[in-house]
Amino acid sequence: MAIPVPHQPVRVRIAPSPTGDPHVGTAYIGLFNAAFARHHGGQFVLRIEDTDQKRSTRSSEEAIYKSLRWIGLNWDEGPDVGGPYGPYRQSERSAIYLRHAQLLLDNGSAYRCFCTAERMEKVRILQRARKENPGYDGHCRGLPRDEADSRAAAGEPHVYRLKMPKDGETVVPDALRGQVAFDNSQIDDQVLLKSDGLPTYHMANVVDDHLMHITHVIRAEEWINSTPKHLHLYAAFGWEPPVFVHMPLLRNADKSKISKRKNPTSLEFYQRSGILPEAMLNFLALMGYSRKDAEGNDLEHFDFDALVSDLDLSRISLGGPVFDLEKLKWINGIYLRAMAPALVAERVFAWYREEERHAVVGHLVQERVTDLGNFAHHAAPFYAGSLEYGLNARYLLVGATSKKKTAVRLTAAASAAMLEDLIARLEALSSWQLAEVEACARAAAQASGAALGDALMAIRVAVCGRPASPPLFESIHAIGRAVTLVRLRLAAAAVSEPRTLLEAVNHAQAEVDAARRALEAAQAADGPVAAPAAAPPLADKEA
């Protein structure tokens, strides 16, 4: 069963929301959209869904472009490249949505709702108490049109809601799942236009997809439940809906929807970790999808063009794939080893130079360097993704390594809490400026109750992996938001679950013990001339 292609040319889109770090999920969905478009000789559109004024930022939007380009995705139309159906930024399309909302008001498929947030809250509480489904209760649904209009004209704040049918069912044709039925009774009257005049996702998405002639909506499974609303919107406008393809959700190791708490989700993190974009793309293509060669052997290593050549979305498997960093690393290694040697060096140096950051790192490291060859050692924390703490893990416990008798020594839980606090503060930053980063670190340190230096030491080791680094605030600033946050989360998790840290330390201790035994044995047997009977080998399996 292939995906139906009712219309030529095929047009697909991704519609990321510029509200945070560029997400692997965006790249994942983008990859299959782009490949589908290319396979059918159609177009791939990038649309920015920035109707959430509170959270959307232009810098996040820029970061999305950058990361998607980094991974090798190119769109035919988008805010930055233009196209015949623009503008491609929803915040610039307000008039279009307003006009279309008016259309729905006029043909009776939408109505004005004057309910306040406070009333909605009360309704929800009541519904919960009565164990009813939460949802809009239809309070304003029966309001006469002229009354609603005059209240609106008087300036009373209100939203537009879609008038959903109250009974019967809505069947969503999903290209991968078949017919999925929903009872209309549990779909409430969705807000289409917010009181700020901007559309909700549901409204904007349907209007834009139609106006942009989107033929296939390939999106994450989390949207499948709202598809009935979208279907009714299409019907209300008298438009033909696109083909829907709901992709499985990328998962954390515990199978929950992939999240930054449990996984690095920022594409920038992977870029900074030294993951090759082509390897990342390849890895993503393996999530829920598989290819075979002519003999029927599974293919693991292939590029975008190969994916495009025989793409068949109906081969998508619907169990949510766990995003497994181990396999990513393996694929990355494959690409590295397959490269011409000269090219590897070129890629490595190009990577070191990315974003002109090397100048800043050079400056930070300069004072500590004794020779050129020494540079890499000191700069290492700036050129890596996640870190291993090994013996340095002890520094993650705030105050534990302090030499002062009076030092405040935090428990593991309190140390983790301090890191969590810092994470929250850093996440709340709207931009990554040195002064702000410093303020966050100082505030978290102070809030912990420990001495400034002790708390900062824990942060230093969490972020840099070592108790010796260039000035901490500058280092954090240079390491960057994406990598810093991942390291802090990992460190916080490690500290609150010290078992693995202890294992690492025990392992290291075993090495030390083995080394000492070997050397002591050598010394004992030592005459003026080295004894021919060699010291016991430094067994790396030692306990």
Next chain:
RNA sequence: GCCCCGUUAGUCUAGCGGUCAGGACACGGCCCUCUCAAGGCUGGGACAGGAGUUCAAUUCUCCUACGGGGCACCA
């Protein structure tokens, strides 16, 4: 709580009524080797459970369990 989706080894997957249930990552062993990788060989490890349909179910249907998602003036 209600609704929707899903379920092959720790992980990614092949399979689309009859297979010794195949491959990959990870893990163990052996080989190669100055080390470490890489590579080669090899080992252990899976159809969530129960009914039904059928000569025959991993594959079709239903129930249960488990996992996930959704139920916003966020997308």
